[in-house]
Each structure stands twice: as structure tokens, then as C-alpha cells.
Amino acid sequence: MAKPAPKNKLQAGVPQVSDATLRRFLGYHMKRAFNVVQADLAQTLKPFDLRMLTYTALVLIVDNPGLRQSQLADAMDIERPNLVVIIDELERRELITRDRVPTDRRAYALNPTLAGRRLCDKAVAAVTTHESLLLVGLEEETRAKVIATMEQIEKRHGRDRT
């Protein structure tokens, strides 16, 4: 990470590509920055054999033991069918269990195993460390402001989940 900018050896005299129009848009910068953050996170989670989605699901199950798949899909902002394979994987690796709910036999209560909680703790610690490295030099106030702005966008324009 943070190599000394090897950059492309464009043939001499060829001007840099201008993104003057695009750079005015927040969406453009969010995509590019998110790609970086996403790639860094993927690297960080690789030793734990987790991806962003399996990591997110595991953390939410640890923090909310007993929750149902539909609630989790809602919290993760993904469709229920897409959650199935994620839960399958976490269950296969014995990080969580799918327990039948006695009061509603259609639903599953998702619970972390001891191994799941331990892996979760380690992964969260690693992600915390990596994110501070990624954001080193960024003032805490700026970071808070950026997060607040992101939340504002999420909250006000998040799609309905009827």
C-alpha cells in the first residue's frame, strides 16, 4: 500500500486526461473513493476468509443475536434472496446457527456461535486498525462531518422497503 506512485509511462508529450466535468460531482468521487476503501477492506478481511457482505452479516448477528433473515436483509439493504447464500456460508463454517423460532415456524433466528463471536471480534479489530491507517492524517472533525453527510444521504434518500 502507498507505493511511491509508479504511474503510467505515457508517451512523452501526451497530456493527462482531464476529468474537469466529472470532478464537480460528489457521486464521481464517492465511486472512486469507495473503490479504494472496498479494496482495502477486502484485503483486511482476506485472512479471516470474510468478504464485506459476510463480515457485515456476521457483525450484525453478533450484535443482534436472534434476529431473523428478513430483518437482517433489511438492515443490510439487500434483497432476501441474496442473503441466503451469505447465511449458508456463515452456517457452513459454523460461525452462526439457524434456529427455528417456536412462535413462528416460518422464520429462523440467527445466532452466533462462540467461534463466530471470536472471529467477529478479531475481524472488527483488524478493520478498525486498517481504517485508521487508511484515514491517517484526516482530522477527527472532518471524519465526523463526512460520516454525518453520508448518513444524511442514506437516511433521506434510502429506498423504501415495503
Add this chain to the structure above:
Amino acid sequence: MAKPAPKNKLQAGVPQVSDATLRRFLGYHMKRAFNVVQADLAQTLKPFDLRMLTYTALVLIVDNPGLRQSQLADAMDIERPNLVVIIDELERRELITRDRVPTDRRAYALNPTLAGRRLCDKAVAAVTTHESLLLVGLEEETRAKVIATMEQIEKRHGRDRT
């Protein structure tokens, strides 16, 4: 857009899902906010039959007529093979042309057609309008700070393209 929050009718008494651990991470909020921005952008571009990638490519070609595919792939932070279908589509729709470079017969110079420039102008205007709507209420200073932060993350940690 901006419906009156129909929200999920969770069965009475079920507590909301807590994302207390995840919400501390910038990456978590960036993913969620980016999903919103991305969905909004896709809606905005639909009338022009453009996606985020074809839109980005078209704008860059209009702003940098004559650039080559490898330069464009570099600017867009995507791999060259993935750019081919994008350029194919823009060429098929006669929004751009692939012109052979006399001095290097391996390369193509990408140039916008008149129709391409016109569609580009209209699309950029629409995206500008929609982004202001999406960010209404956000102070200009905050917006600038967020963009600066995103650029900082891009610049310092962007992957090498050797």
C-alpha cells in the same frame, strides 16, 4: 423519490436492529450512501439510455477528444478488457467514433460525434440537477470538504497501474 418513509411493519415489540459496531466505520457509511447515489444516478441516466460507466466514458471522451482506450481505462480505473464493451456500445449508438491513429496503428483515437456531444451535454445537465436535489440542504462548505476527503482517499491509496 423521497417518499414519506413507509418503513417495514415489523411485528410489534421487535426492537430495531442495532448497527452500533458498524456505524463507527466510514466504509460502512460510504457503501450505504454510495448505493443511494448510484441508484439515483441510474434513474437520472435511464432516459438517456446511459449507465454510470457509459456516461463516465462519454463525458471523458467529449472532454478529451482523441484519447486512446488505454488512457480512458486508466482514467476510469477499470481494466482494459472491461472498457471494450462500453466503447462498443457508444460506437454502435454513433455517439463516438474509433479512429485509427496514423502514427501507431495499434491504437484507436476516441472522438465524440455531434450526437455524442449533444447527448453528453443533456446528460451532464440532468445529473447536475439531480445531484443538487440529492444534496439539498447540504452546505456548500460541507460538500467541498467531503469531496476533498474523497479525493484524498483516492489519491493516496489508489492502486498502481503499472
Add this chain to the structure above:
DNA sequence: TATTGTTATACTCTATAACTATA
């Protein structure tokens, strides 16, 4: 009739290896 979880499916975006034609 509605909901939970599931299957099947499809589309987009991304990534790599290997090819061709040029340099």
C-alpha cells in the same frame, strides 16, 4: 391472503489469462 425463506435466473461490474496486430 400475506409472509419467511428459498430456488432459479439474469444483468451488471470486475478481474485475469491469452490471443492478434502492431511497434
Add this chain to the structure above:
DNA sequence: TATAGTTATAGAGTATAACAATA
């Protein structure tokens, strides 16, 4: 030998329709 563009392919992430079991 190296580069520009291409092909083929595979893996993720995301979205919808339709089904079985249950409410």
C-alpha cells in the same frame, strides 16, 4: 520484447418472479 486492443471466462453483487411451508 513490449504494447493496444480484443476475446473468453469467471467471480462477485444485485434484482425479480415464483414456489413451499406457515401464519
